[in-house]
Amino acid sequence: MLTFFNKYKLGIIGMIVGGVLGFGYYYFIGCNSGSCTITSKPLNSSAYGMVLGYLMFSVFDKSKNKNDA
Template sequence: MKKKLKKWLRPVLFTLGGALMGLGYYALVGCSTGSCAITASPVNTILYMGLMGWLLSGIFGSQSA
C-alpha cells in the first residue's frame, strides 16, 4: 500500500500544482477577447496546466541509480 502511495504521490502533487498555476494564470493574465483557445476558459487553463504538471512529474520523477 505504501509503495503505491509513493508511486502516485509525485504525479498527483505535480498535477495539482499545475492546476493551481493554471487557475492563477487565468486570474492574472487570462484572455480579454475570449478568442484564446487555452486561456479563454478557466476550465481549459486548469486542465492544460494540470496536464503539463503531470508530464513534468515524469521528467523530474525518474531517478537514476
C-alpha cells in the same frame, strides 16, 4: 490507495501544482477577447496546467526502471 499514491506521488503533486498555476494564469493574465482556446475559460487553463504539471514532475520520478514497460 496508499500504494497508488506512493507510486504516483510526484505526478499527483505535479497535477495539483499545475492546476493551481493554470488557474492563476487564467485569473491574472487570461484572455479578454475570449478567442484564446486555452486561457479563455478557467477549466481549460487549469486542465492544461495539470497535464503540463504531471509531465514536468513525472520526469523526476526515479522509481521507474527502463525494463518496466
